[in-house]
Amino acid sequence: MTSSKGLKLTRQRQIILEELRKVRTHPTAIEVYTMVRRRLPRISLATVYRNLEELAAAGLIQKLTLAGSRKRFDGTVEEHCHIRCLKCDRVDDVAQVLVPPIVEDVETLHGYQLLGHHLELFGICPRCQEKARERREGPSHSQAGREAKQKER
Amino acid sequence: MTSSKGLKLTRQRQIILEELRKVRTHPTAIEVYTMVRRRLPRISLATVYRNLEELAAAGLIQKLTLAGSRKRFDGTVEEHCHIRCLKCDRVDDVAQVLVPPIVEDVETLHGYQLLGHHLELFGICPRCQEKARERREGPSHSQAGREAKQKER
């Protein structure tokens, strides 16, 4: 299960893949960079970007098609849809396949040859709901918030 | 139908809105800038960005939640989903509402409070299909391609 497409197995490539598969979040390139740097302090961000692209091209990981300006990557290749927290911007997997069968109709309607689709859900994650609740009920034992809302540009 | 939220009606604001409503494409800020500059050659790109944000905040236009790094704007406010051409990157409207009712279930499953969703389709637009066909059947009377695939970063 190594390289199907003449990809050399460099240490950095390997570790990027490992780290990405380790998490269930859907990290951006910079987040991957941060994770990987714990094991390879001298790796360059450019290498991370290049490898994420190449691994995705080779079908070993998945470059996600999500809203927002940062690209996100997924260690698994199976199609599944995502839910994004509108407060903290985290992205989680959605277990069930929620894709409407009706979709095919459009093909006719617009002359488009339909090749795929992508459903993304938005909401508030459990963590942020909890935080909001605490805030509402009085900031008594305020637990030091975990998430830093990454401003999407 | 002017300002509900203390927005001053400046010439640039007005023209941005007009131009945006004129088209059915879903232009990026820079595309809007180009359109508007035909009528207001001295307008600055920053003004376009600021106004698009403000008009969207005021609910007069819609900032689209689409994949890709460029933000896109829509002169209409009604929710509807989109189909994007994988070759030339144009975005068209999809007439029917294709949203699965099943969606609600997830709420329970992941602890998320569901607030919205967004379905995007991908395919090849009629124009690009035509181009591909010409190319395949021999580049005899090659009609000088119209679209420049904007590389999404």
Next chain:
DNA sequence: CTGAATGCAAATTGTTTGCATGTTC
């Protein structure tokens, strides 16, 4: 040994911001 991959820095692209000036209400 040789092409592919890395690190580093500089370049691009899309978008935002500070500030002095100009314009609506």
Next chain:
DNA sequence: GAACATGCAAACAATTTGCATTCAG
């Protein structure tokens, strides 16, 4: 005339690229 908008340039953030060096096969 005061608050808000504009234009311009500079600042940012995310990503890409050029190039000399290193490394996997």
